[in-house]
Amino acid sequence: MNKVAVIGSGNVGATTVQRLAELNIADVVMVDIVEGLPQGKALDILQAAPLMGYDVDVTGTNDYADIAGSDIVVVTAGIARKPGMDRSDLLATNIKITQQVCENIQKYAPDSIIMTVTNPLDIITYAALRCTQFDRNRVFGMSGLLDSSRFASFIAKEMNCSVRDINAMVLGGHGDSMVPLPEYSTVSGIPLSRLMDGETINRIVERTVNAGAEIVGHLKNGSAFYAPSAAITIMVEAILNDTKKIVPASAFLNGEYGQHDICLGVPVKLGRNGVEEIIELELTDEETSALQKSAETVKEGIATIRI
Numbered sequence: 001m002n003k004v005a006v007i008g009s010g011n012v013g014a015t016t017v018q019r020l021a022e023l024n025i026a027d028v029v030m031v032d033i034v035e036g037l038p039q040g041k042a043l044d045i046l047q048a049a050p051l052m053g054y055d056v057d058v059t060g061t062n063d064y065a066d067i068a069g070s071d072i073v074v075v076t077a078g079i080a081r082k083p084g085m086d087r088s089d090l091l092a093t094n095i096k097i098t099q100q101v102c103e104n105i106q107k108y109a110p111d112s113i114i115m116t117v118t119n120p121l122d123i124i125t126y127a128a129l130r131c132t133q134f135d136r137n138r139v140f141g142m143s144g145l146l147d148s149s150r151f152a153s154f155i156a157k158e159m160n161c162s163v164r165d166i167n168a169m170v171l172g173g174h175g176d177s178m179v180p181l182p183e184y185s186t187v188s189g190i191p192l193s194r195l196m197d198g199e200t201i202n203r204i205v206e207r208t209v210n211a212g213a214e215i216v217g218h219l220k221n222g223s224a225f226y227a228p229s230a231a232i233t234i235m236v237e238a239i240l241n242d243t244k245k246i247v248p249a250s251a252f253l254n255g256e257y258g259q260h261d262i263c264l265g266v267p268v269k270l271g272r273n274g275v276e277e278i279i280e281l282e283l284t285d286e287e288t289s290a291l292q293k294s295a296e297t298v299k300e301g302i303a304t305i306r307i
């Protein structure tokens with residue numbers, strides 16, 4: 001049986017565990033530093049198994065030794081932002097947590113694939129890579145798939161059409177500088193630019209960039225977790241089932257897109273070995289300069305961390 005460890009049993013972590021259990025593809029262990037929290041939530045999810053029809057094992061623990069043998073470790077441990085905060089405001093706290101988490105992954109699950117979720121996503125992914133010294137195919141971050149799903153959901157609302165017909169693509173850092181790509185976003189294969197005017201596209205792009213903050217503004221005391229956990233689950237499934245699915249994710253770049261020594265959102269092919277390929281898209285000058293700007297913002301953050 002496959003095994004997935006989810007670090008952090010807060011909103012994103014616990015919802016991810018529920019979604020993974022319902023997918024019935026791996027035993028899941030949930031880890032948190034708060035005593036009783038992962039144990040209680042895991043038991044609750046396990047007791048839904050007879051109703052929902054899954055028969056994987058779901059456990060909760062405060063002991064990192066229990067992640068041993070995990071194929072994938074999903075890292076959601078860390079604080080979430082509140083209204084008025086940027087994701088980058090979380091860096092000082094979350095970098096320390098990430099370091100502790102990564103030391104434990106290195107110790108107990110040295111052969112695993114790490115999917116980071118904790119914000120600020122691209123800097124945390126870079127830190128996880130440096131801290132574990134794993135090969136770059138085994139450490140990447142979830143963000144672009146979430147941002148693309150948001151973009152797709154807004155396109156569907158605007159067009160009054162099925163979300164199933166939409167393929168949307170968002171690259172760059174998971175922050176205000178993210179780069180939604182209308183030219184690579186289609187409805188039944190038709191580029192967005194043939195279906196709506198520039199003003200409408202700009203409005204949807206703007207809403208996509210601010211989608212995380214829009215939810216934080218409503219919730220007041222935390223950030224999104226239903227769509228994030230859905231994106232994590234799709235990516236875990238792609239790896240465990242070796243589907244070679246192409247999704248945007250934060251990957252370490254070694255010359256791709258003209259970028260070096262950075263984790264940034266780009267299209268990747270996911271399979272049993274993690275990031276099996278980075279897909280280089282042909283971009284317009286405008287898109288290239290937006291991606292460059294986004295990379296500079298991420299690099300500024302990376303320059304402030306000590307790992």
Ligand SMILES: NC(=O)c1ccc[n+]([C@@H]2O[C@H](COP(=O)([O-])OP(=O)(O)OC[C@H]3O[C@@H](n4cnc5c(N)ncnc54)[C@H](O)[C@@H]3O)[C@@H](O)[C@H]2O)c1
Pocket residue numbers: 007008009010011012013031032033034037076077078079080081090094097100101116117118119120121142143146174222223224225228
């Ligand atoms: N990448 C994305 O697209 C994306 C999407 C949503 C949320 N996030 C980020 O994910 C993180 C978690 O969000 P959330 O809503 O689940 O927060 P949350 O506060 O609900 O849960 C975080 C959990 O992490 C735990 N934790 C803290 N330190 C730990 C450690 N050393 N080991 C294990 N567990 C530890 C906390 O006890 C808490 O239960 C935040 O940083 C948030 O910004 C990222």
Ligand SMILES: O=C(O)C[C@H](O)C(=O)O
Pocket residue numbers: 080081087119174211212213215216223224228
């Ligand atoms: O917005 C946040 O802080 C959480 C997450 O990055 C999101 O996009 O929902």
